[in-house]
Amino acid sequence: MSDALVQFDQVRFAYGDAPVISDVSLSVARGQVVAVMGGSGSGKTTLLRMIGGQLRASAGTVWVDGEDMGGLGEAALYERRKKLGLLFQFGALFTDLSVFDNVAFPLRERTNLPEALVRDLVLMKLQAVGLRGAAQLMPNELSGGMARRVALARAIALDPQVMLYDEPFTGLDPISLTTIGSLIRELNDALGAASIVVTHDVAESLAIVDYVYFLAGGRMIAEGTPEAVKASEDPFVRQFIRGEKDGPVPFHKPAADYALELGVARG
Amino acid sequence: MRWNWEWRVANVVVRFFSRVGAPLTDAIVKFGFACRFFVAVLRHTPTSLLRFSLTLREIWFAGVLSVLIIGVSGLFVGMVLALQGYDTLVRFGASSSLGILVALSLVRELGPVVGALLFASRAGSAITAEIGLMKATEQLAAMEMMAVNPIARVVAPKFWGGVISMPLLAAMFSAMGIFGGYLIGVQLLGLDAGSFWNQMQSQVDFRLDVLNGVIKSAFFGIAVSLIAVFEGFDAAPTAEGVSHATTRTVVTSALVILALDFVLTAFMFRGA
Numbered sequence: 001m002s003d004a005l006v007q008f009d010q011v012r013f014a015y016g017d018a019p020v021i022s023d024v025s026l027s028v029a030r031g032q033v034v035a036v037m038g039g040s041g042s043g044k045t046t047l048l049r050m051i052g053g054q055l056r057a058s059a060g061t062v063w064v065d066g067e068d069m070g071g072l073g074e075a076a077l078y079e080r081r082k083k084l085g086l087l088f089q090f091g092a093l094f095t096d097l098s099v100f101d102n103v104a105f106p107l108r109e110r111t112n113l114p115e116a117l118v119r120d121l122v123l124m125k126l127q128a129v130g131l132r133g134a135a136q137l138m139p140n141e142l143s144g145g146m147a148r149r150v151a152l153a154r155a156i157a158l159d160p161q162v163m164l165y166d167e168p169f170t171g172l173d174p175i176s177l178t179t180i181g182s183l184i185r186e187l188n189d190a191l192g193a194a195s196i197v198v199t200h201d202v203a204e205s206l207a208i209v210d211y212v213y214f215l216a217g218g219r220m221i222a223e224g225t226p227e228a229v230k231a232s233e234d235p236f237v238r239q240f241i242r243g244e245k246d247g248p249v250p251f252h253k254p255a256a257d258y259a260l261e262l263g264v265a266r267g
Numbered sequence: 268m269r270w271n272w273e274w275r276v277a278n279v280v281v282r283f284f285s286r287v288g289a290p291l292t293d294a295i296v297k298f299g300f301a302c303r304f305f306v307a308v309l310r311h312t313p314t315s316l317l318r319f320s321l322t323l324r325e326i327w328f329a330g331v332l333s334v335l336i337i338g339v340s341g342l343f344v345g346m347v348l349a350l351q352g353y354d355t356l357v358r359f360g361a362s363s364s365l366g367i368l369v370a371l372s373l374v375r376e377l378g379p380v381v382g383a384l385l386f387a388s389r390a391g392s393a394i395t396a397e398i399g400l401m402k403a404t405e406q407l408a409a410m411e412m413m414a415v416n417p418i419a420r421v422v423a424p425k426f427w428g429g430v431i432s433m434p435l436l437a438a439m440f441s442a443m444g445i446f447g448g449y450l451i452g453v454q455l456l457g458l459d460a461g462s463f464w465n466q467m468q469s470q471v472d473f474r475l476d477v478l479n480g481v482i483k484s485a486f487f488g489i490a491v492s493l494i495a496v497f498e499g500f501d502a503a504p505t506a507e508g509v510s511h512a513t514t515r516t517v518v519t520s521a522l523v524i525l526a527l528d529f530v531l532t533a534f535m536f537r538g539a
Binding site for chain 2: 084106110151
């Protein structure tokens with residue numbers, strides 16, 4: 001796939017000896033919205049951090065727009081990040097800046113645009129997420145859903161080619177949920193970008209994405225289009241989509257023998 | 268059985284060394300990280316000083332907002348010095364030297380040292396808490412992802428804001444202290460104003476006393492600011508982590524200020 005904006009080739013990552021990601025391969029083309037699903041602690045966020053170059057793969061290659069993120073020096077890495085937008089789970093807005101200044105931050109820091117143009121751009125970005133009326137508020141005056149939309153406006157301020165979403169649906173009310181979901185789709189199509197949504201919210205993400213990867217224990221265990229995934233007979237996919245308690249993903253974290261630990265049996 | 272006994276002793280010895288050694292190696296690793304961090308801050312200094320408005324904002328928060336506590340503390344320290352000094356000097360019939368005593372104590376020692384201690388607890392703790400909370404709420408990571416280096420944008424301006432503020436605050440502490448000494452010595456105890464100021468003027472050397480005091484406070488400013496930004500940057504990204512980091516800033520700063528003061532004093536005033 002030569003037109004892939006983001007591509008993982010047999011990527012592995014470990015904290016010390018503990019493997020977090022093992023042999024993951026995936027590819028996202030321009031115009032695509034892709035979901036990476038998996039339970040908590042399955043290595044999803046690690047995946048995003050490797051695309052952003054905040055973590056480096058222990059083995060394999062992470063390609064972003066044809067460049068190996070692992071081989072870049074600090075200056076080149078910062079240059080490359082201009083093409084990336086990341087929406088953090090809880091927005092990560094700068095609490096000492098107003099909504100307007102938050103969205104203006106990347107424009108002021110990374111471009112030499114005159115202030116009048118910055119103002120127009122900020123208002124356009126805020127209009128896109130429907131919060132132009134909140135421009136003068138401070139982040140602590142926003143609800144969770146609004147804060148995430150402001151963070152989204154900030155992430156798209158520089159028109160990134162690759163948009164990354166870290167759990168964009170967590171902790172939102174149903175209305176905000178749908179709003180964020182449709183924004184992800186619309187912004188991707190308007191920007192001509194590639195989007196990766198890391199999530200465990202099944203219904204909302206299946207409605208907007210083109211392709212789904214399933215991650216469990218740091219391995220890519222299934223993939224397919226939303227239709228294929230819904231019809232899938234793969235036990236893991238079925239458990240995840242239907243939200244069953246026990247299955248290939250066990251209810252119990254592996255532990256020492258129960259009877260032994262309670263002292264009612266001798267090992 | 269015999270082997271078992273030896274094994275246990277070996278086990279205890281190994282455990283002893285690892286328990287004693289672990290904090291030591293941790294401290295060395297942290298010190299190494301702090302040194303590399305310092306180099307990174309210096310490397311990004313030109314960027315932050317070119318955009319001086321960023322540093323100016325930090326001078327406001329760390330310096331200007333500390334003026335009140337520094338000024339009031341200086342005044343009281345000067346007044347106490349005058350009361351105590353007068354009590355001692357009058358026994359030797361040297362009460363007219365009170366001005367010298369107050370001024371030398373302040374510009375050489377108390378201005379830089381007490382000023383730095385107050386600065387560490389008033390501004391250093393605030394710097395640590397702010398950077399630590401920015402880290403805990405992923406604001407630093409967000410900045411990084413927006414291709415803005417947090418060391419250049421956040422850390423270096425705070426560091427230089429502290430470094431620039433510290434000598435000025437110490438000078439203000441000394442000035443207020445001398446004024447406090449004047450209030451007590453001349454206005455309350457009735458010493459002659461002329462001899463109070465005249466003796467001070469003739470006996471306080473600019474290079475040896477005043478300049479050395481400024482050099483001291485510059486060193487303290489670098490030490491406190493570095494400790495504050497480092498502890499914030501190194502804080503565990505949780506509420507508990509930030510609270511520990513803030514405490515560490517105040518405690519480490521106090522110890523470093525006093526130790527550094529001894530070393531600097533030994534170099535500056537040996538036999539002079």
